[in-house]
Amino acid sequence: xxxxxxxxxxxxxxxxxxxxxxxxxxxxxxxxxxxxxxxxxxxxxxxxxxxxxxxxxxxxxxxxxxxxxxxxxxxxxxxxxxxxxxxxxxxxxxxxxxxxxxxxxxxxxxxxxxxxxxxxxxxxxxxxxxxxxxxxxxxxxxxxxxxxxxxxxxxxxxxxxxxxxxxxxxxxxxxxxxxxxxxxxxxxxxxxxxxxxxxxxxxxxxxxxxxxxxxxxxxxxxxxxxxxxxxxxxxxxxxxxxxxxxxxxxxxxxxxxxxxxxxxxxxxxxxxxxxxxxxxxxxxxxxxxxxxxxxxxxxxxxxxxxxxxxx
Amino acid sequence: xxxxxxxxxxxxxxxxxxxxxxxxxxxxxxxxxxxxxxxxxxxxxxxxxxxxxxxxxxxxxxxxxxxxxxxxxxxxxxxxxxxxxxxxxxxxxxxxxxxxxxxxxxxxxxxxxxxxxxxxxxxxxxxxxxxxxxxxxxxxxxxxxxxxxxxxxxxxxxxxxxxxxxxxxxxxxxxxxxxxxxxxxxxxxxxxxxxxxxxxxxxxxxxxxxxxxxxxxxxxxxxxxxxxxxxxxxxxxxxxxxxxxxxxxxxxxxxxxxxxxxxxxxxxxxxxxxxxxxxxxxxxxxxxxxxxxxxxxxxxxxxxxxxxxxx
DNA sequence: CCTGGCCACAACCAACGGTTGTACTCATAG
DNA sequence: CTATGAGTACAACCGTTGGTTGTGGCCAGG
Numbered sequence: 162x163x164x165x166x167x168x169x170x171x172x173x174x175x176x177x178x179x180x181x182x183x184x185x186x187x188x189x190x191x192x193x194x195x196x197x198x199x200x201x202x203x204x205x206x207x208x209x210x211x212x213x214x215x216x217x218x219x220x221x222x223x224x225x226x227x228x229x230x231x232x233x234x235x236x237x238x239x240x241x242x243x244x245x246x247x248x249x250x251x252x253x254x255x256x257x258x259x260x261x262x263x264x265x266x267x268x269x270x271x272x273x274x275x276x277x278x279x280x281x282x283x284x285x286x287x288x289x290x291x292x293x294x295x296x297x298x299x300x301x302x303x304x305x306x307x308x309x310x311x312x313x314x315x316x317x318x319x320x321x322x323x324x325x326x327x328x329x330x331x332x333x334x335x336x337x338x339x340x341x342x343x344x345x346x347x348x349x350x351x352x353x354x355x356x357x358x359x360x361x362x363x364x365x366x367x368x369x370x371x372x373x374x375x376x377x378x379x380x381x382x383x384x385x386x387x388x389x390x391x392x393x394x395x396x397x398x399x400x401x402x403x404x405x406x407x408x409x410x411x412x413x414x415x416x417x418x419x420x421x422x423x424x425x426x427x428x429x430x431x432x433x434x435x436x437x438x439x440x441x442x443x444x445x446x447x448x449x450x451x452x453x454x455x456x457x458x459x460x461x462x463x464x465x466x467x468x469x470x471x472x
Numbered sequence: 473x474x475x476x477x478x479x480x481x482x483x484x485x486x487x488x489x490x491x492x493x494x495x496x497x498x499x500x501x502x503x504x505x506x507x508x509x510x511x512x513x514x515x516x517x518x519x520x521x522x523x524x525x526x527x528x529x530x531x532x533x534x535x536x537x538x539x540x541x542x543x544x545x546x547x548x549x550x551x552x553x554x555x556x557x558x559x560x561x562x563x564x565x566x567x568x569x570x571x572x573x574x575x576x577x578x579x580x581x582x583x584x585x586x587x588x589x590x591x592x593x594x595x596x597x598x599x600x601x602x603x604x605x606x607x608x609x610x611x612x613x614x615x616x617x618x619x620x621x622x623x624x625x626x627x628x629x630x631x632x633x634x635x636x637x638x639x640x641x642x643x644x645x646x647x648x649x650x651x652x653x654x655x656x657x658x659x660x661x662x663x664x665x666x667x668x669x670x671x672x673x674x675x676x677x678x679x680x681x682x683x684x685x686x687x688x689x690x691x692x693x694x695x696x697x698x699x700x701x702x703x704x705x706x707x708x709x710x711x712x713x714x715x716x717x718x719x720x721x722x723x724x725x726x727x728x729x730x731x732x733x734x735x736x737x738x739x740x741x742x743x744x745x746x747x748x749x750x751x752x753x754x755x756x757x758x759x760x761x762x763x764x765x766x767x768x769x770x771x772x773x774x775x776x777x778x779x780x781x782x783x
Numbered sequence: 784c785c786t787g788g789c790c791a792c793a794a795c796c797a798a799c800g801g802t803t804g805t806a807c808t809c810a811t812a813g
Numbered sequence: 814c815t816a817t818g819a820g821t822a823c824a825a826c827c828g829t830t831g832g833t834t835g836t837g838g839c840c841a842g843g
Binding site for chain 1: 788789
């Protein structure tokens with residue numbers, strides 16, 4: 162199916178005749194006739210009843226029309242998403258299903274008229290390059306690369322500290338605990354196959370391990386969260402970390418437990434990064450929204466690496 | 473833009489390389505390369521960074537991808553809407569923004585997994601023919617054509633009596649009334665340019681006029697509800713009827729009034745019609761939903777033509 | 784009965800989009 | 814360092830698609 166053909170169908174349906182539709186589309190009436198005939202042949206149904214005074218929609222055509230209108234709207238949004246200048250606000254985040262995703266959902270609810278696109282870049286270095294080049298407008302990241310400050314043209318604000326929780330199967334030694342301290346985790350095997358070496362995400366866990374003497378294994382291929390959850394559920398000796406706000410497709414009957422971690426509570430520090438000179442109007446709206454909604458967190462009893470930007 | 477090209481883009485993005493995408497699509501690698509190149513040329517952005525090991529999405533490509541996935545979903549729904557056999561439940565109603573539309577919205581909320589299409593046919597005769605031919609699965613109509621009973625293979629149930637209200641501008645003589653009786657309406661000009669002669673909708677108002685001696689003018693072209701509302705708001709001598717549940721784009725600052733009508737309250741009798749042998753599974757669901765939700769209306773003090781099917 | 788308006792069919796032609804063949808690039812293994 | 818393999822791009826070729834012009838048929842209205 163070709164979108165030009167679809168546009169022709171809509172034009173003919175609106176005009177009620179092929180001739181006028183042809184004039185609007187700047188083609189001949191015969192071209193419209195052929196396009197509609199081809200569309201009808203492909204679909205296997207008649208869309209118009211031809212009369213000597215024009216063409217009117219059949220019932221099938223009536224049912225088809227709103228769907229193709231939607232199709233053209235979606236196509237327009239798709240093209241707009243890569244249009245240079247005046248494109249939707251493009252935000253990078255570390256992964257879907259994290260707290261950053263929740264923040265963006267909240268922003269979308271508050272401002273449904275603002276078009277958004279979400280991308281997931283490799284690490285903060287890539288994100289910074291994309292911000293400076295204008296390829297993205299903002300990024301939710303833990304500002305990492307210990308010892309290297311942010312470039313001067315990049316601004317940032319720490320928007321959310323997301324507490325980590327321990328995720329275990331029902332047979333795990335800590336499965337029945339209402340909460341665990343970091344000290345209790347020493348000696349337990351914590352498995353995080355999703356960690357990609359070289360990212361600020363990995364640097365965070367490196368620091369966590371160094372600070373509290375934990376055992377985190379990032380070995381093995383990452384088969385996705387479904388496989389991870391299955392393994393955690395079935396393996397008493399394994400647990401994993403997970404953001405408090407991480408949304409999972411929670412497998413029923415697996416008996417998985419989410420257990421808060423305390424003394425201190427490791428928090429993943431999400432910051433918003435953007436370019437000082439970015440003129441996108443929606444960026445200011447996003448910053449204002451985050452400033453208004455994400456304020457007032459409690460830093461007492463939490464831990465984050467010392468290289469992250471301060472709150 | 474061509475949907476085959478879009479499918480090629482999605483396949484290449486999923487595979488991470490053109491070669492494998494080409495194999496899945498049963499074309500040569502060169503064809504995929506040309507399609508992607510053409511798409512990039514049309515959009516004016518690069519979607520993939522080519523490497524000797526494959527091709528990975530650029531940031532623009534990442535932003536574009538979810539939009540085109542949605543595009544393909546919508547296209548599939550569009551095609552499904554005219555597929556013969558196993559197509560969405562197709563329901564005819566007299567107009568959008570009426571009570572029937574509200575009933576279908578409620579059904580959709582209760583069963584969001586059921587695909588629906590709405591069409592608006594000319595009159596009940598056309599609807600009956602469409603039901604018998606299988607072109608539609610059900611119709612919300614006032615069962616009219618006085619004196620002619622429904623064919624034996626058509627079943628029906630009266631699902632909702634929608635009270636009519638008087639709509640006036642602020643300067644109308646009845647504008648400040650909390651409610652009006654039908655007797656009070658005699659002598660006032662009621663303007664309904666939307667009525668199409670020959671329909672059961674027109675038959676209803678003919679009966680209403682005959683029964684209570686009202687003055688209803690259906691003259692003049694129908695420029696849509698916006699123009700109707702504007703005229704009603706500005707013309708003290710004109711009023712119109714409107715279903716109690718009719719949803720309007722209510723113009724601000726026009727001072728329009730909706731006034732209940734009593735002694736008796738004219739109600740528009742919406743019935744659901746369907747073919748005795750229609751096997752569409754969603755039809756049974758719809759009937760059950762309507763039976764469960766639309767029950768228990770009060771017939772006392774209301775009026776409807778005597779040719780409609782009994783409640 | 785003629786005319787005007789509109790759609791469909793036929794013939795023709797350009798351009799798009801596919802295939803095959805080939806060159807180039809880079810990672811990896813020997 | 815070189816050979817190999819995997820992957821992409823470019824060029825040439827060609828059939829099919831989709832456009833145009835020309836023409837005929839149909840029906841409503843004057």
